[in-house]
Amino acid sequence: MNQALADLIKISRETGADPTLVQGGGGNTSVKTADGKYMYIKASGTALKDMSEKVGWRRLRLETALSVVKDKEIAQMPPQKRELKVVDRLLEACDDNVKVEARPSVEAHLHAWLDKCVIHLHPSSAGAFANARNGRAKLEKLFKAEKLPPLWVPYTDPGYMLAKRIAGLVERYQKEHGSRPAILFLEKHGLFVTAPAAGTALRLVRRVIRLCNSKLKQPKKAKPKPVSPEKIDAAMACIDQAYTLGTGEKTDIWYYYNGAIEEFMLLKDAGKMLVGCLTPDELVYSSGPAMWVEKCDARSIAKRLKKQIAAGKKHSAAFLVKGVGLVAAGTEKMAPTIRDIVLYSIFIRTNAARMGGILTLNKRQEEFINNWESEAFRKKLADGKR
């Protein structure tokens, strides 16, 4: 196997197996070949942990991926058209023998601008800072001893705009510091680590996470006080009924509970802390934050779901039922992702609240993700028909 591909699989599996680092199909990785001609990158829509020699990646011509951000024609297109064009261009840049239908990560053109090995994750520890009002200042202090200070990237719509913004910030950083940044914190999004070798990149990820965690409140590891099976059954039945009533759809219902969930539900402000979307991924994978349910009443929950739909929002897929636990609505495949996103979210919210307050996506940013996602999805369907 090619060394760059072997490195890609190693960094992807090692980081992808930890749900505090990345949840569901989120995050992406890439490794450029030694001759500088190609870049191996995670394929869109697959999980990092599932990458193998055969699936989960694409190989791109680096030159073509780099040119996307500088393309004047693309820069002038309206957002929806632009993002589709970028997807096409990245697909054109692919040069490999991959037989399965898979697009390169939508952030491929962004990776092209960074060092040889790139690891992009959504760690809850980095998120606690990236989603906190005082997060940036705290990070500057925390990483003061670093030879190369982390680069802070203000929130930018994902896709083309983010790649362009990062390309610009990296160029400026390089002028100022004489080399490219190794650590990038993306506001309301996540972490990028980049290094000349796979081992160095992995070690840097671990060090960043350790440093972030050193200042954060960790959730309770011990088992929670047990909840009676009757209470659990009643809550699951209630959410099932509310979901059908509110959305007109049938779904499967799942139940999760642990020390972290118990601890969060005991917070005085738990309900208030669940307002607003933290990151694009929370919106994409769990349709926004969990709905806080003080008392399980199917009719009133259904009303809240209908209200979300009427406002053009995605309706909740996760429900934190006070005193009972987390109830998730979705397929068997999606439910564990929803659980991991909720655990990530309550960790971030608890800690960000202690750092000046929780930063969430505004209405426009949320709408962009919803449109972008549906366009990307339509594209996927169209591709499947070809």
Ligand SMILES: [Zn+2]
């Ligand atoms: Zn991301």
